[in-house]
Structure formats: structure tokens, C-alpha cells
Amino acid sequence: MSDMFSSEVELGKFFGRADLIPNAYEAISKTTATHELHESPSGIQILVFECPAEKTKGLFEGKFDLVSSEAYQDVSFISPEVNRQFCINKAAVEWFENLPNDIKELEKKLINNPLVVTGRGLGGYHAILFALWLHHSVDVQESNDSKKPIRRPICITFGSPLIGDKALQNAISERPQWESCFFNVVAKKDPVACFFSSNGLYKPFGTFVFCTQSGGHTAFEEHESILAVLDAMALSRDENMEIHDIYGDIFRSIRRKALYRGVSADSGEYNSNLLNAGIRFQLKEVGVLEDISNDRIIEKMEDKQKRMIRRKRNIYEPTKKLNDMKICMTYLEWYMKNTRSQGGYYDSFKNAKSREEIISKQEILRQQRILNQYWKWFVKETEKKPQTEDAKMRTRWLLNGHNYRRMFEPLDIADFYQKGNRNYMENRSDHYSKIEKLSIENGKEKTPSDGTKKAASLTKDSCFWAHVEEALINLRELKEGGSSNVIYIEKLKTFDVYMLNAIKDFSVSPDIFLNGSSLMAWWREYKTYEGSAYVSTFAEYMNNGTYLEYK
Numbered sequence: 001m002s003d004m005f006s007s008e009v010e011l012g013k014f015f016g017r018a019d020l021i022p023n024a025y026e027a028i029s030k031t032t033a034t035h036e037l038h039e040s041p042s043g044i045q046i047l048v049f050e051c052p053a054e055k056t057k058g059l060f061e062g063k064f065d066l067v068s069s070e071a072y073q074d075v076s077f078i079s080p081e082v083n084r085q086f087c088i089n090k091a092a093v094e095w096f097e098n099l100p101n102d103i104k105e106l107e108k109k110l111i112n113n114p115l116v117v118t119g120r121g122l123g124g125y126h127a128i129l130f131a132l133w134l135h136h137s138v139d140v141q142e143s144n145d146s147k148k149p150i151r152r153p154i155c156i157t158f159g160s161p162l163i164g165d166k167a168l169q170n171a172i173s174e175r176p177q178w179e180s181c182f183f184n185v186v187a188k189k190d191p192v193a194c195f196f197s198s199n200g201l202y203k204p205f206g207t208f209v210f211c212t213q214s215g216g217h218t219a220f221e222e223h224e225s226i227l228a229v230l231d232a233m234a235l236s237r238d239e240n241m242e243i244h245d246i247y248g249d250i251f252r253s254i255r256r257k258a259l260y261r262g263v264s265a266d267s268g269e270y271n272s273n274l275l276n277a278g279i280r281f282q283l284k285e286v287g288v289l290e291d292i293s294n295d296r297i298i299e300k301m302e303d304k305q306k307r308m309i310r311r312k313r314n315i316y317e318p319t320k321k322l323n324d325m326k327i328c329m330t331y332l333e334w335y336m337k338n339t340r341s342q343g344g345y346y347d348s349f350k351n352a353k354s355r356e357e358i359i360s361k362q363e364i365l366r367q368q369r370i371l372n373q374y375w376k377w378f379v380k381e382t383e384k385k386p387q388t389e390d391a392k393m394r395t396r397w398l399l400n401g402h403n404y405r406r407m408f409e410p411l412d413i414a415d416f417y418q419k420g421n422r423n424y425m426e427n428r429s430d431h432y433s434k435i436e437k438l439s440i441e442n443g444k445e446k447t448p449s450d451g452t453k454k455a456a457s458l459t460k461d462s463c464f465w466a467h468v469e470e471a472l473i474n475l476r477e478l479k480e481g482g483s484s485n486v487i488y489i490e491k492l493k494t495f496d497v498y499m500l501n502a503i504k505d506f507s508v509s510p511d512i513f514l515n516g517s518s519l520m521a522w523w524r525e526y527k528t529y530e531g532s533a534y535v536s537t538f539a540e541y542m543n544n545g546t547y548l549e550y551k
Contacts, residue, residue, distance in 0.1 A: 124184075210233075211250050347414075513550060
């Protein structure tokens, strides 16, 4: 990891050059109402939320404590699927509960255009909640396959660093598309920022841009590093600090300040570790390096940033992971093609006996283990988030999960019955059921009404072979006789109807009729048992050899 470097150094420099932050603050300075819509010189809409300084001062007096989200239904959209409860700033959530109608009506107008939502002090809290609500609205529209252009809003706050607890932090961090759009600008002498510390319940999310009156500035994304800087800033807290306009002067100083490329010259002693050097440079840039002189604290920040870098690589390289899974699936596609002469891949896998067959089976099992692990992870991640989250990405993933389930679940069924078990449906892996449920909810499962007139290349019901195996077991139980014959007869009639419907719907693959398949083995036994007296539409279909034309 010695080759890692802090991209936050360059990120801070980028924000120093960008016009968006000064433009947002200029819009705040022009605002005279509780909320106003402005336009930046480049044509971007800026929605400002403003609060009187007296209300923000209430933070220092402990008036605005954290409260449980359970008492406020209007913020339930933030909750993840697991650990739904979180705590949030009381004043902010009470304002959101009574959101004026004219602001609510802005949502439909603003969601389709580039937008910055901003505010300072308590007004920044309002901006954060409103921006979160807009992100949720974007997710809903994307999940409905909206054809309109949808833009995610950017939220920029000033002196409004922390709004909720660890559970809220987790809920936002689980949504990288949300978190990447939140920027908190914090001046070293901002009295609100100095109010918070790592010992409190409040926790950060988003990117933090720290700055000083002299024009020093840097950015942090890693949560623990943000808290460490806030701790250092709290050491310089002045009990008599007044809330006033300090950011305008800071932005002018940033413009004048010469920006260096890379790490400053006097940090050369740390060049052996670029990440460590970058962190020290960042802390020095905003005047808190001497306050965090403990090497162990900096080492801890370094370790946390390494973890963040790894995590971001995992988050932002999902396409590569999916492509790797597609490669795993090609092994089974090859196996399916090469086992058609042996009754199909289901029976070849179940009845592998020769050395060559066993070697092929072991390779397929290896690929299946990789795929199972990946899709179980996918289901777990999906459950953490509302189903509208990351809708576009989910559509691509579900199509592949849909194919994975249809191709690989039959292998689990083959293994299950090869071991002499029965009642697979009662022992089915939970992740298959959940992928199937998600596919149905997202319209990936076609219905008979779709008018399909061509046989499925993959059998739609991934549990098809479990129904065949149960039919074989029921037939053999019926042959042996006993007091429960009527039950077995009814179960076999149900299977007969199931098969006929599947054929009518073209929802089964022609490979189920291959000579040597378990289905054909069942049919031969069933036909022999029932004799010529047995009459059903499915029996007529099979006796006439019509199945040979199914394709």
C-alpha cells in the first residue's frame, strides 16, 4: 500500500478553483427569505435555505438535540432495509415535517434540471434534508423507467457539518450515488463546526472542505479523518464566537493563495509514504497539524483512508465484477452445449460417473461456488437499500441474476436429489427465492400473456427439475401401493397439468424432452403404469410425439 496517495489533496485543490462553492455562498448572501431560488452565472439553479442566526445559536445551548426517526414518518425514506431507526437533528426534522407546500411543489420542477441546494448554519440542515428527499425522488423516477432527463442535485452547506448519528451515516453511506453529492464547507473559526467532536453522537457523511481565513483549504471524505479535524478545530473554540459572515473573505483568500502541485517541499521527510505525507499536508493546509501531532492519530487516519480507498474500488468497479461473473457462466454454457447428447446438462451433472464427466462436474461446481458467493452478496446488498435505490444499475444486475438462477439452480436440485433427499422447495436456498422475487417485481419474468410463440432457451421455472424429481418419487410411491395412493394420484395429475401449461406458455426449454432426461424417464414409467386407459391432453401430446416438434 506504500504506493497509495491521498486523492483528497487534489480534490481540495479542485474545490479551491471551482466557482460552484463561491457561487452558492453568494446566493446565500443575497437571500432575504427562508428560501429563494437563484441562478448562477453559468445558468445553474441554486436553491437557498436561510435561517436567522438566533436559531442557529440554539445549537450551542443544546436546544436542538438528536431525536429518533421513528417519531417522524416524513424521513422514513432515508431508512435502509436493515436497522431502520436512526437519530437526526430535532430542529431540522421538525422543519421538514412541516415543509411548506410551495417548497414541495418545487420538487417536480427542479428534479429535471441541474440544481445546487445550499444553506448555512441551521439553513444548511434544511438544505441537506431537502436534497436527500430529492435524491429519493430521483430513485423513484429511475425505478419507473422515466424517459425524462433526471439530474441528481448537489448539496453544499456552510457551517452545518453534522446532522445525524452513526445509523444515519450508515444509511447514506450505503447509497454512494447520494453521498457523493453532499459537500460541507467548514471554516476553522466557524462556531457551529467547533461545537462538534468525535466524542459526540453526531457523525459525518459526504465530502468535507475545510478552510481557513488565510486561504488554506483541503478536502476529506473518510469519516474518522473528518472527526479528527473537527476535534482539532474544537481546541481553538472561543466561547464568545459570534455567527457572522466569514466565508466571503475566505473565498477571496483562496483565490489569491498560490496552489502547489503535490506535497509541500517541507514534507520531504515523509516522501516514502505518499498517503501519510498527503494527510500531513492536508492538516497543515488548514492549520491543525500541530493540534494533531500524535503520530498514532495520523497513522489511524492513514489506515482508515486505506480502507476507504479499497471500499471505493469495490463500489465503483461493479461492472468489472459483473463481467467476471459472466465469464463464470460461460463455463456452464459450454457444458450445456456438450451434454445434449447425454440427456441434457441436468442429468449429466446429476449422474456423472466417468473420470472425464467427474472432472467437468468439478469445474462447474467451482464456478458455481464463485457465482453463489457473488449473488448472495448481491441479495444482501439489495436488502440494505430501498428497492428504488440504484435503479439503473439494478436493472442490468437483475437480468444477469435472472439468467444465473435459471442456469445454476438446477445444479443444486440435481445434487439435492442425487443424495436421496426430497422436498427441495422446502429446502431451497433463500438467495434464489429473493432473486426470483426481485425479477418479478422488476418485470424480468414474462407471463403467458406476453404472446411468446417460441420455446424458451432456458426453462423459466428454475425449480422445474425439482417438480420432475417429485413426480418420479410420487410415481414410485404409487407403484409400491399403500393407504395414501389417492394423494400420489392427485399429485401426479397436478404435475400433468403443470407440464401442459408450461408447454402452452413456451416457458420450458426443448432440452427437457431429450432422450435420457429425467422427464422422459418419468413419462415412460408413468405411461407404462397407467396403460392405454390413461387419457389427458398432456398424455395425448406425448403419445402423438408432438413434443418432438416443440421448439
